[in-house]
Amino acid sequence: MKKLQTFQHILLNQLSIPIQLLTSYTKLGLNEIELLVIIHIHRFQNERNMFPTPTELASSMTIDEKECSKVLRKLVQKGFLNIEQMENDLQQLSEAYSLQPLWEKVYSEVEEEPEQLEG
Amino acid sequence: MKKLQTFQHILLNQLSIPIQLLTSYTKLGLNEIELLVIIHIHRFQNERNMFPTPTELASSMTIDEKECSKVLRKLVQKGFLNIEQMENDLQQLSEAYSLQPLWEKVYSEVEEEPEQLEG
Amino acid sequence: MKKLQTFQHILLNQLSIPIQLLTSYTKLGLNEIELLVIIHIHRFQNERNMFPTPTELASSMTIDEKECSKVLRKLVQKGFLNIEQMENDLQQLSEAYSLQPLWEKVYSEVEEEPEQLEG
Amino acid sequence: MKKLQTFQHILLNQLSIPIQLLTSYTKLGLNEIELLVIIHIHRFQNERNMFPTPTELASSMTIDEKECSKVLRKLVQKGFLNIEQMENDLQQLSEAYSLQPLWEKVYSEVEEEPEQLEG
Numbered sequence: 001m002k003k004l005q006t007f008q009h010i011l012l013n014q015l016s017i018p019i020q021l022l023t024s025y026t027k028l029g030l031n032e033i034e035l036l037v038i039i040h041i042h043r044f045q046n047e048r049n050m051f052p053t054p055t056e057l058a059s060s061m062t063i064d065e066k067e068c069s070k071v072l073r074k075l076v077q078k079g080f081l082n083i084e085q086m087e088n089d090l091q092q093l094s095e096a097y098s099l100q101p102l103w104e105k106v107y108s109e110v111e112e113e114p115e116q117l118e119g
Numbered sequence: 120m121k122k123l124q125t126f127q128h129i130l131l132n133q134l135s136i137p138i139q140l141l142t143s144y145t146k147l148g149l150n151e152i153e154l155l156v157i158i159h160i161h162r163f164q165n166e167r168n169m170f171p172t173p174t175e176l177a178s179s180m181t182i183d184e185k186e187c188s189k190v191l192r193k194l195v196q197k198g199f200l201n202i203e204q205m206e207n208d209l210q211q212l213s214e215a216y217s218l219q220p221l222w223e224k225v226y227s228e229v230e231e232e233p234e235q236l237e238g
Numbered sequence: 239m240k241k242l243q244t245f246q247h248i249l250l251n252q253l254s255i256p257i258q259l260l261t262s263y264t265k266l267g268l269n270e271i272e273l274l275v276i277i278h279i280h281r282f283q284n285e286r287n288m289f290p291t292p293t294e295l296a297s298s299m300t301i302d303e304k305e306c307s308k309v310l311r312k313l314v315q316k317g318f319l320n321i322e323q324m325e326n327d328l329q330q331l332s333e334a335y336s337l338q339p340l341w342e343k344v345y346s347e348v349e350e351e352p353e354q355l356e357g
Numbered sequence: 358m359k360k361l362q363t364f365q366h367i368l369l370n371q372l373s374i375p376i377q378l379l380t381s382y383t384k385l386g387l388n389e390i391e392l393l394v395i396i397h398i399h400r401f402q403n404e405r406n407m408f409p410t411p412t413e414l415a416s417s418m419t420i421d422e423k424e425c426s427k428v429l430r431k432l433v434q435k436g437f438l439n440i441e442q443m444e445n446d447l448q449q450l451s452e453a454y455s456l457q458p459l460w461e462k463v464y465s466e467v468e469e470e471p472e473q474l475e476g
Contacts, residue, residue: 226364
């Protein structure tokens with residue numbers, strides 16, 4: 001028998017995504033597979049997994065981990081994704097993806113608009 | 120000269136997406152193109168455009184409007200998407216997409232989990 | 239010198255809140271302090287702290303932990319909040335708040351609307 | 358008879374709120390009533406009503422419109438809220454609230470953190 005999830009479960013599992021990413025990814029030269037690798041990275045980081053593996057990322061996609069690694073390399077090469085050193089509370093170093101380069105492109109891609117609407 | 124968007128503009132343009140959609144679309148038999156047509160419908164409806172055209176949907180995707188129409192038909196046939204009659208305040212009828220069939224699949228796709236965590 | 243947060247930091251720290259909660263809390267008999275205790279519980283649970291203490295909840299409010307405990311008791315008595323047993327992967331029991339009773343009130347509080355708009 | 362809202366309706370009515378606003382409003386000198394006036398402005402602007410009236414804002418709060426006007430004046434005086442001229446597509450001028458001053462305070466309020474976690 002199918003059982004629906006509770007409101008509590010539904011409401012605690014929402015991810016905020018910038019609308020500008022959804023409307024400008026093709027202008028930035030990204031396709032749907034690349035966009036979804038980015039959205040999955042954003043999803044894992046939202047759950048504080050800052051460096052999801054290709055296996056983790058590919059596990060809910062139609063591509064396999066090898067293809068996913070290729071996409072990740074391409075995103076780094078094209079300047080959408082950085083890999084950074086991160087230090088935890090115990091001074092241990094680990095790696096983390098940063099989508100900051102992507103967000104800077106997304107948020108500077110808008111045309112000069114005369115409106116002061118959301119100033 | 121590039122100019123970054125204001126916080127106000129960034130914060131007013133976020134879209135909430137169910138994490139369960141992102142983690143279960145392949146299990147439901149959807150690929151990345153189909154998922155993005157769905158996300159774009161959700162985006163337009165969030166802005167109260169309840170029946171975006173194939174042209175509108177395809178305008179920020181890598182596919183063209185003809186391909187987009189094909190995806191829409193397939194989503195209807197597979198039982199993810201409904202087209203419904205909607206009446207506005209002036210008793211005028213118009214059509215609207217409903218993603219309700221998709222959400223019912225997404226939110227009943229979870230395995231029996233013993234945890235009562237989000238009950 | 240002030241330094242602004244990065245887009246990455248801003249985007250990873252958004253909380254989705256039901257608009258219906260914001261528009262119906264007074265109809266449900268809640269005031270702004272009670273609403274914010276609820277929103278803070280939702281915020282902690284979103285970060286997987288399922289049972290924030292009154293001290294944690296009050297730490298970013300104008301009320302102290304004693305007043306916060308009083309609000310929590312009132313929310314339980316009025317049937318907005320439950321305390322449930324939760325079992326983790328190691329079969330250890332712990333307690334968790336559930337806002338499910340609140341969400342059921344929020345999502346059944348709508349008047350009969352003739353429109354089929356978001357059916 | 359009570360009838361629950363559809364998933365579609367629930368999912369189309371989520372508002373993204375910055376977690377940093379929720380954790381820093383008291384440090385910024387705001388109380389819960391003031392915070393909720395801000396959140397309601399954000400909610401109306403999200404629906405593209407850029408200049409909600411005190412009556413609209415107060416309609417889902419415990420305060421009345423007179424008290425709401427007082428809060429709005431205070432928010433302007435304290436430098437959290439601006440009133441700006443906005444031009445629409447027909448070159449008509451109208452007024453709009455801008456929460457940009459608030460967001461700049463919220464996003465510069467963080468202590469110097471050595472971690473590069475979300476850089």
